[in-house]
Amino acid sequence: MILLSGPCVIESEENLYKIAKELEFVRDNHDIDFYFKASFDKANRTSLDSFRGPGLDEGLRLLQKIKNDFGYKIITDIHESHQATALEQVVDVIQIPAFLCRQTDLIVSVAKTRSIINIKKGQFMNPADMKYSVLKALKTRDNSITDEDFVNNANALSAKYHIWLTERGSTFGYGNLVVDMRSLVIMRRFAPVIFDATHSVQMPGGLDGKSGGDSSFVPYLARAAASIGVDGYFMETHFNPKEALSDGANMIALDKLKKLIPILSELDYIASRSI
DSSP states (O other), X not given: OEEEEEOSBOOOHHHHHHHHHHTHHHHTOTTOEEEEEOBSOOTTOSSTTSOOOSOHHHHHHXXXXXXXXXXXXXXXXXXXXXXXXXXXXXXXXXXXXXXXXXXXXXXXXXXXXXXXXXXXXOTTOOGGXXXXXXXXXXXXXXXXXXXXXXXXXXXXXXXHTTEEEEEOOEEOSSSOEEOOTHHHHHXXXXXXXXXXXXXXXXXXXXXXXXXXXXXXXXXXXXHHHHHHOOXXXXXXXXXXXXXXXXXXXXXXXXXXXXXXXXXXXXXXXXXXXXX
């Protein structure tokens, strides 16, 4: 089971280390392929006044320290093509944010690195159309791949070339997201699929210049995704979500995450036996 977890944004070195320390229980679970997640820059905040993070250079310095001190693999977001080369030196997974999932130059720049690519499905996207984003990455990594190869063997090719897709909900009216669980099945035809349980309960712009959310639904959606069958989970976490500087309303608290992981493992096993 893949797990991507950590704070939404790097708030400070102290907080980053505190959360990393609390997640050692995941690292020590040999049934979990764990990646520590934190963003060095939140470039798509609702307000100009919102906290964005320490920036690329300082952010990568801190993520490298986490990698060295805890032995964690690292995932973080990319926002501009020129950042790919620097990110490749530190992070194991480069994540393309949902709003940028169709950006050809961004996908190509990441595909030219050695890092795993995690492309988040746009809130505005038909899940079936995510195959085109996957194809951009695949053909960059191996230009001998044909459309026919993809039709016949898409998921295996994506796994071979380390390309993942992530579901994070779809826009439903104003300020709300819903998850169509069919999208997990559809996108899994193209690539291994991660379910983002915390951003799926987000309410964009719901707090007068900030995004809101309802984290009480995170365990329910994660369990639903596990029952359908996914390859992993994305869950942002914090020791005190109410004080988090980004996306606190939809984060799962560390103590609740510890209780949820074993349940997801059981459901994953059951789903793997399904017809």
